[in-house]
Amino acid sequence: MEEWNQTTNGFFLQGLFPPTKTGLLLFLLVGLIFLIAFLGNSTMIFLIWMDRHLHTPMYFLLSQLSLMDLMYICSTVPKMAFNFLSGDNSISLVGCGFQIASFLILAGSEALLLASMAYDRYVAICRPLHYPIVMNKRMCLLMTAGSWISSSINSILHTAYVLSMPYCKSRVINHFYCDIPAMVPLVCMDTWAYECTVLFSTNLFLLAPFLCITASYGRVLYAVHHIRSSQGRKKAFTTCSTHLTVVTFYYVPFVHTYLRPASMRTPEEDKNLAVFYTILTPMLNPIIYSLRNKEVLGALQRVFGRSLSQKE
Numbered sequence: 001m002e003e004w005n006q007t008t009n010g011f012f013l014q015g016l017f018p019p020t021k022t023g024l025l026l027f028l029l030v031g032l033i034f035l036i037a038f039l040g041n042s043t044m045i046f047l048i049w050m051d052r053h054l055h056t057p058m059y060f061l062l063s064q065l066s067l068m069d070l071m072y073i074c075s076t077v078p079k080m081a082f083n084f085l086s087g088d089n090s091i092s093l094v095g096c097g098f099q100i101a102s103f104l105i106l107a108g109s110e111a112l113l114l115a116s117m118a119y120d121r122y123v124a125i126c127r128p129l130h131y132p133i134v135m136n137k138r139m140c141l142l143m144t145a146g147s148w149i150s151s152s153i154n155s156i157l158h159t160a161y162v163l164s165m166p167y168c169k170s171r172v173i174n175h176f177y178c179d180i181p182a183m184v185p186l187v188c189m190d191t192w193a194y195e196c197t198v199l200f201s202t203n204l205f206l207l208a209p210f211l212c213i214t215a216s217y218g219r220v221l222y223a224v225h226h227i228r229s230s231q232g233r234k235k236a237f238t239t240c241s242t243h244l245t246v247v248t249f250y251y252v253p254f255v256h257t258y259l260r261p262a263s264m265r266t267p268e269e270d271k272n273l274a275v276f277y278t279i280l281t282p283m284l285n286p287i288i289y290s291l292r293n294k295e296v297l298g299a300l301q302r303v304f305g306r307s308l309s310q311k312e
Contacts, residue, residue, distance in 0.1 A: 009171070010092040011183075013083060016176035016271060027084055033283045034077045040286030041070040044296075051299035057135040058124070061117045062289060064144050068110045069282035075102035076177040076278050093163065096178040101159040103177065107254070107277070108151025108205040114247055115209035116143040118216040121243060125236050126223045154201055165189065174267040177278070181258070181270060195262075202258040210251045217244055242288055249281050 016030075017023035044066040048054045076099065083089045091099075123134050162180055168188040175182040180198060184191050217240055224236045253276040257265065290296045 010090055011096055011167075011178065012089045012172045013080070013091055013176060013178070014172060014174045015083060015089060016080060016275070017084060019084075019087070023084075027081070030077065030279060031081065033279055034073055034081075037069065037073045037279075037283035037286070040290070041066040041282065043300075044286045044290065045070070047296065047299045047303055050303050053295065053302075054299050057137075057140045058117070058120055059295075060140050061113060061120060061143070064147075065110065065113055065117070066286060068106050068113065069285050071102070072106045072110070073279060073282040075099060075106065080176045091178065097159055097163050099178040100162060100180065101155050103179070103278075104155035104158055105148070105151050108154055108201075109147040110250065111205050111209045111254075112147035112151065113144070114243075114250065115212045115216075116147065117243060118213040118247075119143075121239060122216040122220050125220050125240075151205065154205065158198070158201065161194065165191075165194075175271055175274070177274075179270070179274065181262070181265075182267060185262075198258070202255075206251065206254050206258065210247070210255065213247055213251075242293070245288055246281070246285055249284060250277055253277050 017026045045063050048059045048063040048066075079091065079095070079099070083091075120135055124131050127134065158180065162183060165187045166189060167183075167186050169186045171186070173179070173182050173186070184195065184198075220236070220240055224240065253273040257270055257273050290300070
């Protein structure tokens, strides 16, 4: 009971940047990245909702990705910014639980959604005649709902267990948000069995989708070379390379962090890698999908051009 009372006051986050001029510059950079990510993902969601040309399975899934990225970056950066500016690094037990739950839900959902997007491109390029039948509205909803629901169940189980463990070694989390690998070393009990469950969840929600994506795009890239139209081949290759760029930025740091033994990792390395999938990827996704996509650029011109003409 005494051990549990020590956790009821919450924790302290060590943060990402030191309270120096260099730290302030890096903080301002992260603030700029947050603004770009917020505006970029919000714009993508708005465009896909407003423009009927983008009412397709591919863009429906992309709108879900933008929604996840928007929620992703909002679950970590605002609290980090508040702590840095106020000098108060504390976080309540409820706040910590919220960050853990949000992170796990969004991380698992996005991993599964990226696999769904890879399957969508596989069917579109390798089975084009079957595409309208396979990737119908019902299938898109099932893919999306499956991603959210399964990751939510996983999140609830892990969050409940992590918050119930006795923390008596320290309440200082060497991270800029409440992350399970950074919290486990603070527990004063044998965590071997729980770490095995974390490894199982990582394999289920990260490694398995990553292998499926790799297999799908391997087949897609092989099929691209057999497309007769040079324009169609170029469009298919651009789409695939765009998806692969996003997948690489998202999965590689995750896998590098969560699938390696704790003895081979350092807290500073984990924090630096976390920047990729919690801050940089949510910013890069809308940029990559918009700048390399003529349909999105066209929708941008149609929607905002129409809005400007109506004002005039």
